[in-house]
Amino acid sequence: MAxxxxxxxxxKKTTKGPRAIGLLQLAPNGKAHLLPIAILVDGKFxxxxxxxxxxxxxxxxxxxxxxxIRTGISQxxxxxxxxxxGHNSWLxxxxxxxxxxxxxxxxxxxEKPNLDDDSxxxxxxxxxxxxxxxxxxxxxxxxxxxxxPPSPSGNPPASTAPAPTSSAPSAKDSPQKDTSxxxxxxxxxxxDDSDPNRPKLRRGKSAPSTTxxxxxxxxxxxxxxxxxxxxxxxxxxxxxxxxxxIPAVSDxxxxxxxxxAFEMKPGEEESYRKKMLVxxxxxxxxxxxxxxxxxxxxxxxxxxxxxxxxxxxTASPTFDDVQFRAFxxxxxxxxxxxxxxxxxxxxxxxxxxxxxxxxxxTLVARADIYLELHKLLADVTDEQHLDEFPKLELIDAVDADxxxxxxxxxxxxxxxxxxxxxxxxxxxxxxxxxxxTPSKPVLxxxxxxx
Numbered sequence: 001m002a003x004x005x006x007x008x009x010x011x012k013k014t015t016k017g018p019r020a021i022g023l024l025q026l027a028p029n030g031k032a033h034l035l036p037i038a039i040l041v042d043g044k045f046x047x048x049x050x051x052x053x054x055x056x057x058x059x060x061x062x063x064x065x066x067x068x069i070r071t072g073i074s075q076x077x078x079x080x081x082x083x084x085x086g087h088n089s090w091l092x093x094x095x096x097x098x099x100x101x102x103x104x105x106x107x108x109x110x111e112k113p114n115l116d117d118d119s120x121x122x123x124x125x126x127x128x129x130x131x132x133x134x135x136x137x138x139x140x141x142x143x144x145x146x147x148x149p150p151s152p153s154g155n156p157p158a159s160t161a162p163a164p165t166s167s168a169p170s171a172k173d174s175p176q177k178d179t180s181x182x183x184x185x186x187x188x189x190x191x192d193d194s195d196p197n198r199p200k201l202r203r204g205k206s207a208p209s210t211t212x213x214x215x216x217x218x219x220x221x222x223x224x225x226x227x228x229x230x231x232x233x234x235x236x237x238x239x240x241x242x243x244x245x246i247p248a249v250s251d252x253x254x255x256x257x258x259x260x261a262f263e264m265k266p267g268e269e270e271s272y273r274k275k276m277l278v279x280x281x282x283x284x285x286x287x288x289x290x291x292x293x294x295x296x297x298x299x300x301x302x303x304x305x306x307x308x309x310x311x312x313x314t315a316s317p318t319f320d321d322v323q324f325r326a327f328x329x330x331x332x333x334x335x336x337x338x339x340x341x342x343x344x345x346x347x348x349x350x351x352x353x354x355x356x357x358x359x360x361x362t363l364v365a366r367a368d369i370y371l372e373l374h375k376l377l378a379d380v381t382d383e384q385h386l387d388e389f390p391k392l393e394l395i396d397a398v399d400a401d402x403x404x405x406x407x408x409x410x411x412x413x414x415x416x417x418x419x420x421x422x423x424x425x426x427x428x429x430x431x432x433x434x435x436x437t438p439s440k441p442v443l444x445x446x447x448x449x450x
Contacts, residue, residue, distance in 0.1 A: 017041040019251040019402050020048055020059040021409075021422070021434075023395065024068045024078055026096070026244040032078055034092035034248060036060055037409075037420045038434045040401055045422070045434040049090045056083045059250070060092045066248035071327075071397055072260040072406065074099050075246055089439050247398040247409055254402035262326035262335040273324050275373050276339045280363050284317045284343040287380035288357065317343040317359070327397050329406035329425060336366045336376070336425050338394050338408065343380075358382060362392040364408070364430060377423075377430045390414035398422070400433055407433060414438055 017040040025033045036048035036059040048059040060083040068075040076098040084091045249257075264272070322341040329336050343359045364377040381389035390412040397406040400422045408430070412419040417438035423430040 017043065017251075018058070019249065019254060019400075020064070020066070021398065021400055022048065022059065022066055022092070022248040022250070023409075023420070024066065024096075024244075024246040024248045026068075026246060028242075030096065032094070032096035034060070034066060034078055034080065034094065036090055036092065037436065038400070038422060043401075045400075047436055053090075057090055060090055064250055066250045067257075068246045068248045069257050069398065070246050072257050072399075074257055076101075078248060087439070245395055247396050249398065251402055255399060255404040257399065258331070258404070260327045260329055260397040260406040262328040264326060264335075269324075269326070272326070272335075272337060272367070272373075273322075273339075276324065276337055276363060276365065277319060277322075277341075279365065279373060279375060280319070280339060280341065280343070280361050280378075281317055283363065283375075283378040283380055284345070284359050284361055287359065288317075288345055291382070291385060315346050317345050319343055323394075325394065327406060327408075329397060329408075331404075334366060334368065336364065336408075337373070339363045340392075340394060360391050362394065362410075364425070366425060366427075374428065376425055376428065386413065387415040390419075392421075400424075412438070 019040040020036065021038045021040075023035040023037055025035065036057055038045045039048040039051050039059050040046075041051070049057055052058040060080055062080060062082070064080045066078045066080070068078060076096060078092075078094055078096050080092045080094040082093045084093060319341040322339065324337065324339045326335045326337050328334070340360070340362045343361055345357045345359070347355050347357070359380050359382050362377070362379040363375070365373045365375050367373055377392075379389070379392045381391050391414070393411040393413065395409040395411055398409050399405065400407045400409075405424075407422050407424045410421045410423065412421050412435075419436040419438040420434075421432065421436065422434040424433050425431075
């Protein structure tokens with residue numbers, strides 16, 4: 001019994017899940033939707049769009065929270081509120097909260113403001129009262145002076161004549177420092193609301209000063225007229241942001257995300273890129289020889305005695321639309337490189353009428369401690385062979401099973417539709433953790449509202 005109990009406890013420790021993997025579709029207008037991809041239950045991956053779909057899949061149940069993670073860095077939280085179905089695929093609808101933004105704090109109605117608190121921004125208060133108690137008997141600002149003694153002639157001296165009021169500064173024109181404990185005395189003349197130049201407290205930036213004859217114009221009118229006159233306001237930008245695809249994970253007990261990007265020294269990225277292009281050129285040439293049709297119907301010419309077979313030479317391809325990314329998936333400072341590009345080859349000598357050929361290649365390789373590359377995967381295809389060789393498109397790195405190591409999420413495009421696949425890099429290949437069934441996913445346009 002003790003052995004059985006130990007075995008059960010050990011099995012329970014290795015049990016993983018449930019852990020759902022999805023793909024967040026983030027539009028430029030802030031609308032977000034979720035595509036369910038895979039769900040991990042008891043250490044096995046299942047199709048998240050079909051697992052316990054009674055009637056809604058478990059991955060799209062209401063109030064399920066997903067954390068969008070881009071290359072191991074959290075981007076925000078997505079909470080599922082509803083599930084939609086179309087084209088034999090599911091789509092989650094919900095609310096999106098970007099990272100760094102917190103919900104507004106709820107103000108309790110029973111809380112009373114503290115008017116005696118002088119901290120924080122200035123606050124408007126009523127004129128009839130003050131937050132500080134005023135002193136009952138406030139001494140005058142200037143003490144009275146004793147009258148001078150009369151002169152023998154009976155007339156007051158010229159030096160003791162009262163000074164004109166215009167020469168003495170008034171309390172309204174020049175304020176004096178108040179040293180009384182009760183604070184300054186309220187002056188009704190200073191609180192005159194009819195004065196148009198009386199300063200007022202406002203939040204935010206101060207508005208430009210205006211005279212009484214010229215009324216103030218709202219800033220929105222000037223901004224709207226300026227935007228209407230600008231040519232950029234009527235013409236859409238050419239480089240408008242497209243729909244973003246970010247992996248999302250829902251798991252209450254998973255490893256904390258960590259960055260998967262591999263930081264390279266100056267010049268190191270260019271060196272690795274050149275090595276990857278050389279390896280990609282070799283893979284494209286090999287695939288082109290396999291896909292080139294052999295011309296038949298001509299009589300074989302008389303040849304000399306057989307010698308060492310010579311492989312036909314293939315021209316070197318040219319690459320464009322090169323995308324190169326480097327990951328540190330194992331946290332061992334051994335990078336894994338993923339490069340995708342379009343390769344162009346001239347017409348084959350066997351069939352010159354076919355014209356130039358274009359291939360799509362996705363190459364995955366790792367670098368060892370000696371900076372040598374080892375191929376893990378080379379996917380080369382063209383538009384005529386998608387039924388046999390699907391096209392792989394890298395989405396991002398994601399921790400699929402919650403063990404802290406990164407995996408690679410791909411989109412497989414074939415004639416049958418689109419499927420999602422998760423691969424784990426090993427020492428010499430990519431091990432498939434999950435491969436979905438091709439379907440027609442619901443990919444919303446960037447300006448979609450629902």
